[in-house]
Amino acid sequence: MTTFADLGVDQDIIDALSAKGIIDAFPIQEQTIPLGLPGQDIIGQAKTGTGKTFGFGIPVVQRLGVAPAHGVKALIVVPTRELAVQVYEDMDMLTSNRSTSVVAIYGGKAYEGQIDQLKAGAQIVVGTPGRLIDLNNQRLLDLSNATEVVLDEADKMLDLGFLPDIEKIFSKLPTARHTQLFSATMPGPIVALARRFMSNPIHIRANDPDEGLTQANIRHLVYRAHSLDKDEVIARILQADGRGKTVIFTRTKRAAQKLVDELNDRGFNAGAVHGDMSQEARERSMAGFKAGKKDVLIATDVAARGIDVDDVTHVINHTIPDDEKAYLHRAGRTGRAGKTGIAVTFVDWDDLHKWALINRALEFGQPEPVETYSSSPHLFTDLDIPAGTKGRIATAPKTQAVRVQPEKASDAAAEAAAAAPGRSRRRRRGSGGSGDRVGSTFAEGAPATVSPDGSHPAADSAARPADGRGTHDGGGKEHHDGKPAPRRRRRRRGGAAPAGGAAVGA
Structure with a gap:
């Protein structure tokens, strides 16, 4: 196996890789790093998982130097947010022993943190096309000094319709630059893009997860x-x-x-x-x-x-x-x-x-x-599944509603009503008798005590005067002499009241 030291990689980068248990180089890295370090433009045909991030990342970091000046000096363009995070983490690890700063620029997150890192002088930018163009249009991202450029998963950008954005980004970059393009496949538009924006690139094809x-x-x-x-x-x-x-x-x-x-x-x-x-x-x-x-x-x-x-x-x-x-x-x-x-x-x-x-x-x-x-x-x-295995390894706790037995429902309602002081409660019709009235209410705050015979003495006493004469008619009015108000009758057609009865409103 080839080590990174064999490829001419700086010791501080080797140490950063070793700290993560990465010692030997993958085939794509063996081919790209020796070409990328001196500044050769590269077309790498490889997929995610073959180690291509270090293949282009190590030359970028090493070519910028141990202490690059503030401002964007390298740009890595990727098609998706998830890949931006992944590449950012790898580049951040490669620069862990240097003063070089890396920032990830992509949508779905607030602008402020990304802008602050740019203003602080980040030298390497990893980003998706939309947010890069947005910040560049706002004059918050200056690409005029980005001499190291990488276009990763170019065929995926083609599939997602980013090719016009890529051309716009390249128009913002300096003419003299070191460019690396990586793509799993090489459709016509990607080949045309490489011819237009790269200088005598060398095409490298590495084994990938498909081969x-x-x-x-x-x-x-x-x-x-x-x-x-x-x-x-x-x-x-x-x-x-x-x-x-x-x-x-x-x-x-x-x-x-x-x-x-x-x-x-x-x-x-x-x-x-x-x-x-x-x-x-x-x-x-x-x-x-x-x-x-x-x-x-x-x-x-x-x-x-x-x-x-x-x-x-x-x-x-x-x-x-x-x-x-x-x-x-x-x-x-x-x-x-x-x-x-x-x-x-x-x-x-x-x-x-x-x-x-x-x-x-x-x-x-x-x-x-x-x-x-x-x-x-x-x-x-x-699949080496143990015999007898079922499709559930634990039962998630579930909240079960408490069901009230039908015969106890009225008692539960009464208890709930008693627990809410000040709430108006309606009397139920009893088994008979002129004293039971539908629609009457207890006095405010009266206790909901029920006597053995089913009546509500506390409520009745609160609703009547002390002499016991005050009764209510259907409309809730009391007669002036203490006697029950005369019973109202419905008006008949033609407006005539029945004989012996009082007219409505009398």
Whole structure:
């Protein structure tokens, strides 16, 4: 194996790498670092997981010197926020023994902190196109002295429609510069971009997660599964012997959130990364996964850019990816840095045609996925799942509503009413008698005492004068002589009152 010292890397950078247990260089680093250090423009064809960040990052840091002047001297452009965070962390580690400062510039976070770091003199900027252009338009980001430029995952930027933004950014850079471009594939627009903005670049192609040893390190399992049984199958896979960190891919943001809720309810420690989450929440979830606080991460394809974790043992495709490129990107999250991994893909009945195309393109030789259920014996043997494993490892505590027996409901209501002083209470109709009145209320604050015969003496005494003569009519009025007011009668048609009765309003 080639060491970084063999490649001419400065000792302080070697020490920073050694502190993280990184001693030997990967193939892409062996090829790019000797060319990048003297300032050769490079086109590197490699995917995430091959070590390309150090391949372009070490030359950038070393060429800036131990103590570069304040102001932006290097620009690294990436397509997604997650990848910006990942590259920022790697560059920050490479400069840990230098005075060089690195800042990440991307959307979804407040401007203030990023602007403060720029004003403080950060020399290396890692950012996404939109926020870079925004800050440059506001004259808060000066790119006129950025002589070290890296364009990472250029083909992904093409897919996301960032190519016009990239051209705008290059127009802000100095003409004399050292440029490195990295892309997994080289479609026509990327080739044209390289010809336009690079000076005699050398094209380097390195092994990536789709090829050679790394591909051989991944075991691919494909199952035809029922959509209603997938969660149960996944829950059993997560209990397989030797299962470490696991990434589960879903097609939609809604499916990702639904699955993380389901797995957490089953007792697993799962987090999510998808577009409906705030940037802060996505970063917290990713940091928890990297630190091992969560060992399951559910992600959508775009949000998964930047999942650069070496100890992922399993990748599960909850839904089949759209094509072979997306499949390889997903599967490439495992089997990294020479380690082994397992990629499990569920194929719905309606998606068999998609799998046929992927199978043919990647030459897997599995045209017919095996029909699989959570109880299928081959599922347990394929993935080393202990016999008898069920789809739940813990029961999440649930709050249960207290149900009141029907015969006790009235008592409970009475107790609740008694517990609320000052609240008006309505009397219920008794078993008969002229003394029971519907619609009358207790006096304010009167105790809700009920005598054995069902009457309310306290309330009655509060509602009547001391001599006991004061009774209420239906309208709540008392006659002037203390006698009950005459009973009101309805007005008949024509306005005539019945004989012997008092007219309404009399």
